[in-house]
Amino acid sequence: MPAEPDPGEADGPGAVPVEDRLLTVRAAEGDEEAFEALVHRYGPRLLRLATRLLGNGGEAEDAVQDAFVSAWRKLPEFRGEAGFGTWIHRIVTNRCLNVLRARTSVADLDTVPEPAAPDHAVSPARAAESHATAEALAAAMAGLSSEQRVCWVLREVEGVPYETIADLVGISQEAVRARVFRARRCLTEAMAAWR
Known part of the structure; x- marks a missing residue:
């Protein structure tokens, strides 16, 4: 977005x-x-x-x-x-x-937002899988450093340009790019089983 x-x-x-x-x-x-x-x-x-x-x-x-x-x-x-x-x-x-x-450093899975209410056409198994995926993503996000998480969310979720993130966080654009890259790599590795 x-x-x-x-x-x-x-x-x-x-x-x-x-x-x-x-x-x-x-x-x-x-x-x-x-x-x-x-x-x-x-x-x-x-x-x-x-x-x-x-x-x-x-x-x-x-x-x-x-x-x-x-x-x-x-x-x-x-x-x-x-x-x-x-x-x-x-x-x-x-x-x-x-x-x-x-x-x-331990993820508090109680703070993970519940996934949207499942569609009645979705099977209970699919709903459970979606919930498990959301929990796995939350745990993976908790494994990121706070700096990586902020840069990744601003770039990948919010769609904020690198230059703006650098201004918001107070670091260089290169440092933002490096943190986003490392966050992507960590999340990709952590979520490999869910592909």
């Missing part, structure tokens, strides 16, 4: 949307309604990202909420070199990285 474009109307390719700039300036001046508009605009997208990175809805909600609280507090210092969307994505990504680093 490709990354969603920043909402609002931009002045040109790669420019920050005008509406975002106005809302950000107003929010930095203490306008709670402007900040609330930014939360409504970016919140759902960030929650999906955090859920994919963390694999746990509760932790994802906490990470996004913490990120918005942090953004509100630091907004007066925001220089606007990047757009608000890029800035808040980086804050959420960093929060998720911190959570992933703090976890034990």
Whole structure:
């Protein structure tokens, strides 16, 4: 799924949307309604990202909420070199990285999201196989380093360009490519039995 474009109307390719700039300036001046508009605009997208990175809805909600609280507090210092969307994505990504680093190395399969309810036309054996595949993928994902997992999810699930991932994570594009490559290799090896 490709990354969603920043909402609002931009002045040109790669420019920050005008509406975002106005809302950000107003929010930095203490306008709670402007900040609330930014939360409504970016919140759902960030929650999906955090859920994919963390694999746990509760932790994802906490990470996004913490990120918005942090953004509100630091907004007066925001220089606007990047757009608000890029800035808040980086804050959420960093929060998720911190959570992933703090976890034990053992995968907690209780946090694996349940697969969608099986279609009544699907046999119980097929439904069990789908569930087992989802658990195996979650265990394989847990085997990745937090940095590999973040880069892989942003690239392969969210469709974020390498350049943007490098900016969000604070590393070079080459390092992003290397982490995505290693993650792909680890996941391919771990899931070989499921092909």
